[in-house]
Amino acid sequence: NAGVMQNPRHLVRRRGQEARLRCSPMKGHSHVYWYRQLPEEGLKFMVYLQKENIIDESGMPKERFSAEFPKEGPSILRIQQVVRGDSAAYFCASSPLEVAETQYFGPGTRLLVL
Amino acid sequence: AQSVTQLGSHVSVSEGALVLLRCNYSSSVPPYLFWYVQYPNQGLQLLLKYTTGATLVKGINGFEAEFKKSETSFHLTKPSAHMSDAAEYFCAVSDRNTGNQFYFGTGTSLTVIP
Numbered sequence: 001n002a003g004v005m006q007n008p009r010h011l012v013r014r015r016g017q018e019a020r021l022r023c024s025p026m027k028g029h030s031h032v033y034w035y036r037q038l039p040e041e042g043l044k045f046m047v048y049l050q051k052e053n054i055i056d057e058s059g060m061p062k063e064r065f066s067a068e069f070p071k072e073g074p075s076i077l078r079i080q081q082v083v084r085g086d087s088a089a090y091f092c093a094s095s096p097l098e099v100a101e102t103q104y105f106g107p108g109t110r111l112l113v114l
Numbered sequence: 115a116q117s118v119t120q121l122g123s124h125v126s127v128s129e130g131a132l133v134l135l136r137c138n139y140s141s142s143v144p145p146y147l148f149w150y151v152q153y154p155n156q157g158l159q160l161l162l163k164y165t166t167g168a169t170l171v172k173g174i175n176g177f178e179a180e181f182k183k184s185e186t187s188f189h190l191t192k193p194s195a196h197m198s199d200a201a202e203y204f205c206a207v208s209d210r211n212t213g214n215q216f217y218f219g220t221g222t223s224l225t226v227i228p
């Protein structure tokens with residue numbers, strides 16, 4: 001059973017470009033969470049999605065960031081017009097249940113904005 | 115909202131010595147409690163978790179943690195450190211009623227001295 005898959009593992013963008021991060025949850029998991037880890041910090045919750053629904057986006061910046069989890073395909077975290085402060089590791093997690101006793105984390109995407 | 119405090123951002127122990135990493139949470143209702151380990155440039159791996167039942171929880175790689183409600187603590191221990199234990203350790207909690215997001219501490223970097 002494959003774990004949570006994220007791609008790309010590393011992404012370099014110039015200021016003003018768009019970044020698209022992909023996450024495929026574990027098989028059988030319909031709940032996806034995105035977290036951001038800034039250098040020297042812990043993970044901070046961004047958004048929680050179920051298929052075709054955003055359930056909780058209380059941790060998402062108000063501008064430039066969006067997330068989706070379509071009926072088919074991976075979950076996408078999209079960052080428009082990236083700035084240097086967006087440089088971070090972005091982790092996706094999935095769980096089979098709404099009240100997650102455990103979240104299973106992917107390897108992360110490390111975004112560097114030049 | 116929940117909060118998690120990890121005392122000591124850096125801990126150094128000698129190989130073979132006891133490992134003690136501290137975690138305290140703030141919540142009026144005991145949450146679900148987790149310890150994750152992160153090796154350089156990798157994702158988070160679940161070490162152990164407490165949801166219900168026995169308060170002393172055993173995890174992988176010889177680690178264990180004890181939930182102490184009176185102290186709102188969930189400290190991680192290992193009797194004898196190994197070089198391969200060098201990594202970043204994160205304590206996390208989630209609300210057992212909603213469980214939609216995990217709240218992470220800022221992490222403790224463990225160094226093992228030969």
